[in-house]
Amino acid sequence: MTVTLVLGGGAREVAGETRDGAVLVTPDALHDATGWELKPQGLCRGDVCVPTHALDGVVVDDLVDVAAFGAALRRPVAVEPAAGLAVFAESPEDLAAAIAGGLAPAFTLPDLDGNPVSLADFAGKKKLLLAWSSW
Amino acid sequence: MFIAISLDEDLDAARFCAREETTVPLTYPVLIDRDHAWAEAYGVNNVPTTIWIDEEDRIVRPPAMAPADDKFIEFTKISADIHHEALRAWVAEDIAPMADAEIQGRRTGPDPQLQLARAERRLAMHLLRAGREELGHAHLDRALELAPDDWTIQRGSLPVRGKDPFGQDFFDFYERWEAAGRPGYES
Numbered sequence: 001m002t003v004t005l006v007l008g009g010g011a012r013e014v015a016g017e018t019r020d021g022a023v024l025v026t027p028d029a030l031h032d033a034t035g036w037e038l039k040p041q042g043l044c045r046g047d048v049c050v051p052t053h054a055l056d057g058v059v060v061d062d063l064v065d066v067a068a069f070g071a072a073l074r075r076p077v078a079v080e081p082a083a084g085l086a087v088f089a090e091s092p093e094d095l096a097a098a099i100a101g102g103l104a105p106a107f108t109l110p111d112l113d114g115n116p117v118s119l120a121d122f123a124g125k126k127k128l129l130l131a132w133s134s135w
Numbered sequence: 136m137f138i139a140i141s142l143d144e145d146l147d148a149a150r151f152c153a154r155e156e157t158t159v160p161l162t163y164p165v166l167i168d169r170d171h172a173w174a175e176a177y178g179v180n181n182v183p184t185t186i187w188i189d190e191e192d193r194i195v196r197p198p199a200m201a202p203a204d205d206k207f208i209e210f211t212k213i214s215a216d217i218h219h220e221a222l223r224a225w226v227a228e229d230i231a232p233m234a235d236a237e238i239q240g241r242r243t244g245p246d247p248q249l250q251l252a253r254a255e256r257r258l259a260m261h262l263l264r265a266g267r268e269e270l271g272h273a274h275l276d277r278a279l280e281l282a283p284d285d286w287t288i289q290r291g292s293l294p295v296r297g298k299d300p301f302g303q304d305f306f307d308f309y310e311r312w313e314a315a316g317r318p319g320y321e322s
Binding site for chain 1: 136137138139140141142143145148149150151152153154164165166167168170172173174175176177178179181182183184185186187188189190192193194198201222225226238239242243244245246247250251253254255257258261262265267270274277290291293294300301
């Protein structure tokens with residue numbers, strides 16, 4: 001069985017299931033999607049580990065509860081078990097870190113015809129970005 | 136280089152605005168940030184917002200409300216001239232539009248509740264695009280509860296909720312937001 005994880009602007013089908021109102025994924029799927037790995041001492045990414053005793057409700061029968069994972073790691077996530085769907089936003093800390101040095105975060109977005117356009121396409125020029133909408 | 140980035144969910148509405156409903160020829164890129172991932176990364180929570188970036192990709196003017204003219208000045212309380220004059224000086228004479236200390240002072244991350252609201256909104260839009268109306272609107276309602284003062288979530292959701300973004304629902308939001316002290320609004 002699979003569920004859908006949406007993070008970093010992309011959706012991916014990963015191994016998991018929905019059960020009792022929760023979206024659950026395998027530890028391998030979580031690792032691939034988020035970089036966090038379930039180890040005997042806790043959830044780890046690089047040198048950082050969240051110890052097992054702080055992971056109340058995160059591990060359910062060898063699977064990871066995505067909503068509980070988000071809460072334990074202070075990573076905003078919204079889940080809809082009826083659709084097998086979990087959607088992440090960036091953590092406030094990660095967003096703050098990305099702009100801390102004063103540089104504009106890199107991005108790639110589609111234009112009106114669907115062609116990808118990146119900030120890097122305009123390297124060496126002054127740029128005025130305008131956020132707008134029809135509303 | 137001028138780059139416009141649309142926060143519309145409805146791509147046809149964005150295309151119509153950029154191509155038909157304007158007197159300005161489309162000589163600049165118009166990009167689509169349907170999931171608001173770019174807006175999230177740049178700290179944009181309303182439109183029209185501008186961000187100025189120099190030749191070395193440094194942000195020299197952080198996100199700010201920048202009306203193109205004074206048509207709505209009664210509501211925005213921001214004169215278009217402030218930005219226009221500073222922009223001319225920056226482009227023509229390389230005069231920095233903002234002191235470093237002020238740029239750093241404005242560099243605050245979002246609060247956790249707003250990020251949760253953004254996750255709920257993003258989930259809602261995925262569900263609505265897949266035709267899951269009831270589930271989608273339940274999550275959109277949750278996003279609206281979590282972010283009562285965020286324009287992008289409140290006003291930006293009116294079209295998908297079948298409401299007029301220039302109608303009574305918008306004015307109800309505007310009055311509530313103004314009574315709260317116009318949070319998150321900088322020129």
